[in-house]
Amino acid sequence: MRSKIFITMPAMLLMLLLVYPIMRMSGVMYKEGEDRYSVEIVQTATSADKSVYRWGLCRGKNGAIPEAGKDEVRLLLDGGGMYLGDINENKMYLTFDEGYENGYTEDILDTLKEENVKAIFFITGDYFEKNDSIIRRMLEEGHSVGNHSLNHYSMPELKYDKCESEILELDRLFYNKFGQHMHFFRPPKGEYNSQVLEITRKLNYKCIMWSFAYQDWLTDSQKGADYALKMVSDNFHNGAVILLHAVSKDNADALSAIIREARKQGYEFGSPEELI
Numbered sequence: 001m002r003s004k005i006f007i008t009m010p011a012m013l014l015m016l017l018l019v020y021p022i023m024r025m026s027g028v029m030y031k032e033g034e035d036r037y038s039v040e041i042v043q044t045a046t047s048a049d050k051s052v053y054r055w056g057l058c059r060g061k062n063g064a065i066p067e068a069g070k071d072e073v074r075l076l077l078d079g080g081g082m083y084l085g086d087i088n089e090n091k092m093y094l095t096f097d098e099g100y101e102n103g104y105t106e107d108i109l110d111t112l113k114e115e116n117v118k119a120i121f122f123i124t125g126d127y128f129e130k131n132d133s134i135i136r137r138m139l140e141e142g143h144s145v146g147n148h149s150l151n152h153y154s155m156p157e158l159k160y161d162k163c164e165s166e167i168l169e170l171d172r173l174f175y176n177k178f179g180q181h182m183h184f185f186r187p188p189k190g191e192y193n194s195q196v197l198e199i200t201r202k203l204n205y206k207c208i209m210w211s212f213a214y215q216d217w218l219t220d221s222q223k224g225a226d227y228a229l230k231m232v233s234d235n236f237h238n239g240a241v242i243l244l245h246a247v248s249k250d251n252a253d254a255l256s257a258i259i260r261e262a263r264k265q266g267y268e269f270g271s272p273e274e275l276i
Helices: 002-026 070-078 105-115 125-130 132-140 160-178 194-202 225-233 249-264
Strands: 040-043 051-054 091-098 119-123 144-147 240-245
Touching (some): 125 132, 144 160, 225 249, 240 249
């Protein structure tokens, strides 16, 4: 019996040592309730360079600039993308992802108008088809409408032509209805690679990620406006590109307080054009 234990224990320890890093990388092991953002590289069989980068960050504290992996940032910046404004200025930028409408965008627009802040709203093809009047209002009130792809696919997993058409087709529909082209692109789920960046730059788009986000798209797990205010205001920093989801009641309710708290701390909100 003892000999079996002596033989089995080293094997189990070896297996644990091999499995532990994989569990860490895949996100299996983490503290309950912990917000984790990290850039992850996985393999896919269809895209040109066979890599998928999932954008994420290690948050800073007390105004510190969040960090992402150096190689991942270099790929994004070399490909013409960005995730920060000018870190030497006390300016921040509001962006909203609009995969679908949940009844809060008009409240958000009311607040932005009242506070005289301009934002970027990234829309999908489905949102475009169903929310003509809201999009028209965004444009009339001086906001920028960005391209979030026609079908919200993982862009790096698409072949070149399909990836390109996901951007071009939505832009074509948008131009035919509103008489202007889009200028900003945000890849669905923050997934990108060199092919995606090559295409967006070729199409004269600025690919914009973010320097702050939290799980506000989980509409069944809303925690109230005070929670949203704390989550965002605790992560203010120079040049911040703040990603909020317009489906969140918390964000809609807290937005005015977020803007006023930022101004109280000496920040202002830049216009989308400055990011071009």
